[in-house]
């Protein structure tokens with residue numbers, strides 16, 4: 127077996143071939159090597175096998191370097207497509223961007239919320255790669271002037287991965303974006319969300335209520351779905367009927383009746399909600415409240431004996447109340463149905479191996495006077511992406527009770543509600559982020575990137 131084939135075999139089992147000579151080969155793996163890999167190696171190479179145990183980060187980094195070296199090869203289209211998809215899975219990417227330009231075809235991966243260049247390929251490959259991906263998703267390959275979307279699944283690195291594909295005609299050809307769907311059953315526990323203790327307690331208490339509305343808010347990619355799924359998972363027992371309406375179903379949860387919105391078939395949020403309300407539900411999850419009608423159904427269901435969990439596309443907890451009112455839901459309806467609003471963001475986590483501490487400095491952005499914050503800076507090493515690896519979640523939770531409930535019912539303005547929230551001791555997203563900066567989990571710059579000047583200040 128030649129070296130490229132050996133490389134490919136190892137890669138298939140999420141291992142890296144480090145060395146090969148006459149008598150032995152060395153491979154690197156995370157944890158214990160898979161039996162199937164050892165069997166395959168024993169079968170194909172009649173040599174001693176040395177195994178090195180590496181960290182996930184180190185292996186990921188080594189894969190990156192390895193692919194950068196082989197990127198220049200004029201591998202055929204199929205090889206490049208397989209390479210791109212495999213790389214995306216191994217690097218934990220959420221999206222793949224394949225962009226034709228005048229001179230070349232650029233491939234970037236979104237990792238931990240930020241795009242990172244992966245490859246630059248000859249422009250001639252653009253059409254072939256686009257066709258290949260469109261065939262996989264059963265799209266119309268002759269149609270290059272209109273956007274299309276679809277999906278396909280592949281077995282990669284021992285797991286089945288589903289890609290949602292969308293095409294868009296641009297100046298130099300079709301730009302293709304692939305979104306990776308989560309297939310791996312990751313632990314969906316409330317404790318794993320990384321909520322501060324008081325926020326976790328508030329979420330637990332709201333979930334324990336027999337009826338009411340819990341809203342999780344934030345922009346796309348802020349981790350809302352995982353927060354909702356973890357909540358549903360905590361409620362998931364044989365004694366309750368949990369139904370969800372989603373667009374699309376992001377993770378299949380055993381024991382939960384998940385229905386996907388399908389506009390082409392005339393199946394929208396409202397239609398599904400009305401149908402599932404006739405199915406004796408206890409808990410209802412609404413993927414996203416986008417319009418007045420869905421908001422009304424959610425609020426009414428929450429007032430009539432159902433626990434309703436939903437997401438809303440707003441920036442903060444107080445903005446959420448305003449949005450609901452703008453959707454035409456009256457203050458007293460909101461006050462009587464709503465139990466809890468969680469606003470959240472994901473910020474990149476500083477790499478613990480290369481972060482650098484800066485001297486303590488005056489914190490100008492915080493309202494607390496004279497606060498001294500330890501600031502950390504992103505370094506950059508072989509284990510991370512320019513100083514960051516993975517993400518942390520930031521939370522802001524607003525509990526709707528007492529004076530706040532009365533204020534909402536009497537249509538109080540934003541200022542009055544924000545004041546009451548402060549009196550309640552609500553930690554804003556910015557305050558939550560500032561703690562994370564102080565603990566060296568992320569940086570001030572990253573906080574600014576995620577929250578902007580407007581969010582949570």
Ligand SMILES: [Zn+2]
Pocket residue numbers: 477478479480481505506507508509510511513514
């Ligand atoms: Zn690092």
